[in-house]
Amino acid sequence: MEERSAAEADAERAPGADPAADPVASGRDAPVIVTRALTKRYRGGQLAVDGLDLTVPAGSVFGFLGPNGSGKTTTIRMLMGLIEPTSGTARVLGRPMPRAARAVLPHVGALIEGPAPYGFLSGRDNLLRYDAADPTADPRTRRARVAEALDRVGLTAAAGKKAKAYSLGMKQRLGLAAALLRPRALLVLDEPTNGLDPQGMREIRSLVRELADDGTTVFLSSHLLDEIEQVCTHAAVMARGRLITQGAVADLAARARGRLVVTTPDPGEAARVLKEQGVADVVVAENRVTGEPPDRDMAEVNAALVRAGVRVRGFGVERASLEDAFVELTGEGFDVAG
CATH class of the missing domain: 3.40.50.300 (P-loop containing nucleotide triphosphate hydrolases)
Incomplete structure (x- = not known):
């Protein structure tokens, strides 16, 4: 003691x-x-x-x-x-x-x-x-x-x-x-x-x-x-x-990888190409397709979309939030607002 x-x-x-x-x-x-x-x-x-x-x-x-x-x-x-x-x-x-x-x-x-x-x-x-x-x-x-x-x-x-x-x-x-x-x-x-x-x-x-x-x-x-x-x-x-x-808090959020976001009028074709490029958890919502970024150069993923004729209006990786970090760490959902 x-x-x-x-x-x-x-x-x-x-x-x-x-x-x-x-x-x-x-x-x-x-x-x-x-x-x-x-x-x-x-x-x-x-x-x-x-x-x-x-x-x-x-x-x-x-x-x-x-x-x-x-x-x-x-x-x-x-x-x-x-x-x-x-x-x-x-x-x-x-x-x-x-x-x-x-x-x-x-x-x-x-x-x-x-x-x-x-x-x-x-x-x-x-x-x-x-x-x-x-x-x-x-x-x-x-x-x-x-x-x-x-x-x-x-x-x-x-x-x-x-x-x-x-x-x-x-x-x-x-x-x-x-x-x-x-x-x-x-x-x-x-x-x-x-x-x-x-x-x-x-x-x-x-x-x-x-x-x-x-x-x-x-x-x-x-x-x-x-x-x-x-x-x-x-x-x-x-x-x-x-x-x-x-x-x-900033470091905890940074540990999560964020989400790849593609804005396009061709969401179905974009989703197909992204999956071929190793993007996981692809989600389509109207003209927006999101997914987990693959372990490769994002410029190559963007180039693959363009070669496939996908009209890319926006392309980038959104910063991860604390919610993303929590889900990645625990695999559980969570309350995010009051």
């Missing part, structure tokens, strides 16, 4: 009392989250997370991507110290979790598994109560910080309304506001756009980008590929409890 230093022990007893024990100060360029062989097995033998090795760079917007049931929320609960791992290790802001939770969590804002506000209280009063429960929060600035958090998520006009009258999307915004009551080194968001309409999704994505620009590392789990591709700088893909891949 990892031996605990005196500084760590002091920090756990009195979080925030010693600036030198501040987990954020332990290395600003170090990864914000690191797991090694992190595993969670529930009673009955269900393996929810299997040997996860994850590295989240500081300053990134990190997308944690996977279908519902892939182990994302279980991983987040272990990272936040809400449940114990069966085996393996997790470090958040340079400290071991869940052991250093008291030192780490004041620097982390989180929205996990959806908000659960007090229905009989207004949105504003919910946030005031949440903040009052934080022993490290300054009561002198409480009302100003609550008002700012409500404004950032677009709930100022509904701040006095009882939470039981809030829609699912409004409750989601309120949970996000609770995570933003104080400046955070790390913001952990579990499906933050759940229940939001398209306009609300755009607003939350814009807010995430603003937070990242201000220096907050954002760890965002989602089952929506489109959401990850639009807002994240880095991503990890989970499936059936295992990590499939991780890295910069």
Whole structure:
């Protein structure tokens, strides 16, 4: 078992009392989250997370991507110290979790598994109560910080309304506001756009980008590929409890080969020639023929089309998307939009 230093022990007893024990100060360029062989097995033998090795760079917007049931929320609960791992290790802001939770969590804002506000209280009063429960929060600035958090998520006009009258999307915004009551080194968001309409999704994505620009590392789990591709700088893909891949979003998409696209008024003849040239998975849709590029010079494929009398109006390879990369890596379909 990892031996605990005196500084760590002091920090756990009195979080925030010693600036030198501040987990954020332990290395600003170090990864914000690191797991090694992190595993969670529930009673009955269900393996929810299997040997996860994850590295989240500081300053990134990190997308944690996977279908519902892939182990994302279980991983987040272990990272936040809400449940114990069966085996393996997790470090958040340079400290071991869940052991250093008291030192780490004041620097982390989180929205996990959806908000659960007090229905009989207004949105504003919910946030005031949440903040009052934080022993490290300054009561002198409480009302100003609550008002700012409500404004950032677009709930100022509904701040006095009882939470039981809030829609699912409004409750989601309120949970996000609770995570933003104080400046955070790390913001952990579990499906933050759940229940939001398209306009609300755009607003939350814009807010995430603003937070990242201000220096907050954002760890965002989602089952929506489109959401990850639009807002994240880095991503990890989970499936059936295992990590499939991780890295910069642009690099993950670049690993997929993309699709050859031919625009022509002769789609049937074009499809025949492309198959002869080794193009796989040929799909015809009106005047557009697509397929997986063969391992050969694309100029030769284009020349073969012209020799066959195909009137080529457009020819090229479309850049692969994160969806293409996911399907290529896992062989599975996926939700791509909200």
